[in-house]
Amino acid sequence: MTTAPGHEPRVRVAVLGSTGSIGRQTLDVLARNPRFEVVGLAAGRNVERFGDQIRAVGPAVAIVAEDARRDGLGTIPDGTRVQVGDEALDELAARTDLDLLIVGTGGMVSLRPVIAALRAGTPVATANKETLVAGGHLVMPIARAQAAARSAADPADPLGSPLAWIRPIDSEHSAIWQCLAGERAGSIARLILTASGGPFLDLPAEELANVTIAQALRHPTWAMGDKITIDSATLANKGLEVIEAHWLYDVGYDMIDVVIHPQSVVHSAVRFVDGSVKAQLGTPDMRLPIQYAITYPDRQASPAAAPDLAAIGRLDFLPPDEGRFPALRIARSAGRSGPWASAALIAADDVAVSRFLAGDITFADIPRLLESAIGRFGSRSGPPPGLDDLVAVDADIRAAYARGAIA
Numbered sequence: 095m096t097t098a099p100g101h102e103p104r105v106r107v108a109v110l111g112s113t114g115s116i117g118r119q120t121l122d123v124l125a126r127n128p129r130f131e132v133v134g135l136a137a138g139r140n141v142e143r144f145g146d147q148i149r150a151v152g153p154a155v156a157i158v159a160e161d162a163r164r165d166g167l168g169t170i171p172d173g174t175r176v177q178v179g180d181e182a183l184d185e186l187a188a189r190t191d192l193d194l195l196i197v198g199t200g201g202m203v204s205l206r207p208v209i210a211a212l213r214a215g216t217p218v219a220t221a222n223k224e225t226l227v228a229g230g231h232l233v234m235p236i237a238r239a240q241a242a243a244r245s246a247a248d249p250a251d252p253l254g255s256p257l258a259w260i261r262p263i264d265s266e267h268s269a270i271w272q273c274l275a276g277e278r279a280g281s282i283a284r285l286i287l288t289a290s291g292g293p294f295l296d297l298p299a300e301e302l303a304n305v306t307i308a309q310a311l312r313h314p315t316w317a318m319g320d321k322i323t324i325d326s327a328t329l330a331n332k333g334l335e336v337i338e339a340h341w342l343y344d345v346g347y348d349m350i351d352v353v354i355h356p357q358s359v360v361h362s363a364v365r366f367v368d369g370s371v372k373a374q375l376g377t378p379d380m381r382l383p384i385q386y387a388i389t390y391p392d393r394q395a396s397p398a399a400a401p402d403l404a405a406i407g408r409l410d411f412l413p414p415d416e417g418r419f420p421a422l423r424i425a426r427s428a429g430r431s432g433p434w435a436s437a438a439l440i441a442a443d444d445v446a447v448s449r450f451l452a453g454d455i456t457f458a459d460i461p462r463l464l465e466s467a468i469g470r471f472g473s474r475s476g477p478p479p480g481l482d483d484l485v486a487v488d489a490d491i492r493a494a495y496a497r498g499a500i501a
């Protein structure tokens with residue numbers, strides 16, 4: 095944190111994946127909060143948009159995924175150093191002058207940076223679920239150790255909770271985090287994750303094989319990146335969120351329920367041992383959970399509109415249909431099986447969604463591919479996968495798919 099004389103301390107942040115759906119909304123939230131200073135940005139292939147962001151924000155460091163794309167950035171301000179590749183992400187995350195790392199990348203690219211930031215004593219706000227699903231066993235022990243050290247030194251330190259170190263941006267996990275404020279871990283009876291049900295909520299099973307890419311990308315309530323939108327349509331996303339919740343809140347799989355809630359107003363809920371249920375409600379606008387994660391423990395006015403309950407009128411809840419949407423069951427079962435199966439799930443889902451988006455497989459093939467890859471690569475015994483093992487599982491599954499060994 096830096097303080098100019100007579101001013102509030104500035105919070106120095108870096109945003110990984112700034113050109114994506116979460117990244118752009120994060121920059122919008124940061125631009126409305128002058129106490130945040132963006133010291134680093136990172137993006138993948140959309141160098142045109144990234145160049146515009148660099149000129150607007152003027153970070154000290156800007157990282158592109160590939161050297162070949164660097165020229166597409168256009169004119170770079172004098173104060174910005176452009177770097178390339180994964181090692182630069184680790185370096186940025188490990189900077190000792192960083193107050194918060196914000197992660198809006200998809201896939202596994204941010205797992206090493208998240209670990210580097212936590213080890214360097216920098217909290218992380220993350221929308222990315224793959225990092226926790228495949229690497230929760232690597233990430234959470236560091237977050238818990240950092241929190242324990244703070245709490246031992248000062249029981250009132252807001253950084254004395256693991257969730258202050260790994261702050262969820264995913265709206266469901268932000269909702270649970272908000273419901274748990276002021277509650278004791280032993281008071282939780284169940285976590286209740288809500289799901290919109292996606293665009294095919296009412297479609298008969300036999301028609302699911304024929305849905306088009308455009309139909310699957312038409313989410314009824316949220317505007318998001320393509321990968322998570324397809325995951326929402328298959329309900330694989332909700333399965334990933336069950337595993338994410340297991341790691342974030344340290345609760346068993348038997349204590350995590352999923353309920354379909356088509357209006358997407360209740361973002362998730364917690365049932366306590368006395369039977370009381372607390373829920374967090376909001377409009378479907380990711381800028382609210384993004385802002386909560388970056389201003390924590392403070393709340394302040396946000397650009398997200400508050401829900402008008404009288405105008406909404408009714409809220410519906412129904413059980414998920416795991417017969418029509420088997421990806422939820424497959425993902426939950428991978429979570430129960432442990433980190434090898436979860437790692438296989440993440441890699442297989444990345445392959446399956448990109449193959450579907452390329453028109454190579456049907457919507458109904460996605461869960462089949464997940465089950466086949468997890469069956470083949472996710473049942474290892476022995477110690478849980480380390481960072482290199484996670485990379486290897488990913489490569490093995492991609493290679494197996496390419497030679498037709500999983501389908």
Ligand SMILES: NC(=O)c1ccc[n+]([C@@H]2O[C@H](COP(=O)([O-])OP(=O)(O)OC[C@H]3O[C@@H](n4cnc5c(N)ncnc54)[C@H](OP(=O)(O)O)[C@@H]3O)[C@@H](O)[C@H]2O)c1
Nearest residue numbers: 111113114115116137138139140159199221222223318319
């Ligand atoms: N979107 C939502 O509302 C939402 C809600 C909850 C959770 N999430 C989770 O948040 C994560 C991001 O989702 P999204 O929808 O924002 O995805 P997205 O729109 O596809 O954005 C992904 C971002 O990652 C960047 N990226 C890709 N490879 C990179 C690399 N090697 N180095 C640095 N940056 C790289 C992309 O850059 P380019 O675009 O330049 O290639 C882009 O900025 C996912 O894990 C998703 O499940 C998203």
